[in-house]
Amino acid sequence: MDKMREKIRILCDQDSFEEINAFVTSRMSQGVYKQNSMGDGVITGYATIANRKVFIYGQDFTFCGGSLGEMHGKKIAHLYELAEKCGSPVIGLIHSGGARINEGVLALDSYGHIFRKNVELSGKIPQISIILGPCAGGAVYSPALTDFVCMVENQSQMFITGPKVIEVISGEKIIANDLGGTNIHANSSGVCHLVRESEEEMFHSIQQLLEYIPQNHQEYPRNIEYIGELYNEMLEACIPYEKNKTYDMRNIVLELMDNHRFFEIQATYAKNIMIGFGRVGGHTIAIVANQPKYRAGGIDIDASDKAARFIRFCDCFNIPILTIIDVPGFIPGQQQEALGIIRHGAKLLYAYAEATVPKISLVVRKAYGGAYVALNSKSIGADMVFAWPTAEISVMGPQGLQAIMKDTKNSPDSDPMIAASYGLIDEIINPNETRRKLKSALMCLQTKSNPQKHSKKHGNIPL
Structure with a gap:
């Protein structure tokens, strides 16, 4: 002993x-x-x-x-x-x-x-x-x-x-x-x-x-005083100019976090999505981010489960969630369908829609199809959605559109200004200003209430 x-x-x-x-x-x-x-x-x-x-x-x-x-x-x-x-x-x-x-x-x-x-x-x-x-x-x-x-x-x-x-x-x-x-x-x-x-x-x-993390569900995570610089000119260089070129999302996450500190969870499981904790301007925040280095950042069964459980933990303990999006969609194929991508992907939808903590989204490159909706879109319940000028938001990617539409000249425009004109994006921001915008949003959402809309025991998450 x-x-x-x-x-x-x-x-x-x-x-x-x-x-x-x-x-x-x-x-x-x-x-x-x-x-x-x-x-x-x-x-x-x-x-x-x-x-x-x-x-x-x-x-x-x-x-x-x-x-x-x-x-x-x-x-x-x-x-x-x-x-x-x-x-x-x-x-x-x-x-x-x-x-x-x-x-x-x-x-x-x-x-x-x-x-x-x-x-x-x-x-x-x-x-x-x-x-x-x-x-x-x-x-x-x-x-x-x-x-x-x-x-x-x-x-x-x-x-x-x-x-x-x-x-x-x-x-x-x-x-x-x-x-x-x-x-x-x-x-x-x-x-x-x-x-x-x-x-x-x-x-x-x-x-x-x-x-x-806080002591219990009635407390909030500890914020600390931060007096460092919020403007970050390195963020603009994190995404390659070529739209199809891969890159490491971890670089963006580290540049967004105070002192480049990111506490990653399940780092070697379902590596196409990243989860973990950090701080922006002293504010504690949870991060869910696509990782283009693995499977192009697409969402599969394991990524759905990994992110959904983490989101539910953060919601339990009042930790705001930042979702950083560069997603080509849910990963298609017979194997994924046979293993239940529909059921598992629904867990991710459920977790975001159910969560009542402050929820902020940042679209840095592509956000296509159902994955765009699932990853904390406005319709799912995001409080604030930002996009970089490099963002593309569309019902599907260019290759999918070419396979379905004969006349691609009349295909839907993926310009983020289109989504912004419909109120689906709150602001298109310069990457260098992202940390300042996130801190401002977190301060605004600090007083967000936790509405109890239903008197039910609980919902039936598709486990």
Whole structure:
């Protein structure tokens, strides 16, 4: 347990961690349980990180493989109850083989209580899971219900069933990293949100993440005083003159953010869309941006899911959303259709239309077809929409129009002035003035109300 306490101390402000329920033991504390059974394999308590109160639990893999028993689970559920009362984030340091087999249904019952707390407090307090080693069964489902899942390279693994059980059942031999390591969950499954090379780097990143999110759903993200320059002449050079030439959207995002600081989430998953946090003129903001470097920035199934979930998190915790648009459309093709691009793309539409936080859009190059509508258009509910002179807004791209229309001379004009004349764009702005315009818009929208239009329980998002 001492090693886990040391990890918690590294994560938190110096000497701030206060442990609770340290003397809890399992009712089965005999035999293998008797030695070192105090605390039942999990440390729980509260601390501060950058002077912000957080509640923390850490599972000790040296005690029964970090498995969750009845009292182990009750300690975690109790911690969630305290966090709810205090309106503070919960951070889990997770290293567990899942339910403790010796305790049978009592262990399963405790997992059920934790899952319910994960769901009850979803959208009320931020929940962060840090995976510090192999985790299986219920030890991966609870993190999957939290807001951010964080993994350490060559150390963290997540899987429903471990390699040994798989080999017994199917005869398949596979190592833990290939089954559920960071390569799988950060690049392919989308389960993981942050990956770092070491625990120390991960703990530092968690400290940074907490700078951008509020304590709970009734608070607002922290803005800081910014006295730097808002005019940025570098922005104009970020987009190539040739309309079909690719470029790195990350350069635009970095130039827009204060001090070129952008905290990216899920950086290696669905790379055709970028999400993350930053600040403009001291104002905390969430960014959703197409990435032309990958799949031309088109929207596919994974990009839809990635962006939609992030938008819903930001809406829960009152974080304004900036959408930077350069999109050729939803990615077509038999594979995408068969896998459900219609259903998944609808999640993105739903998330934007449902969100009530300040929503600002910036069209920097192309915005075509349904993807233009889906990415926070005025009709979906954008509060303010800006466009650079390089913007093109059309029902589809030139190639699509040529395939459908015989007379392309009479095809719809994509000039942003057309959309502006209909009130679909608020202003066509010089790229160098973008930071100033965004700060002004954020200041204006600070007092935006959160209207409750319907007395329904909730909508039915197309999951």
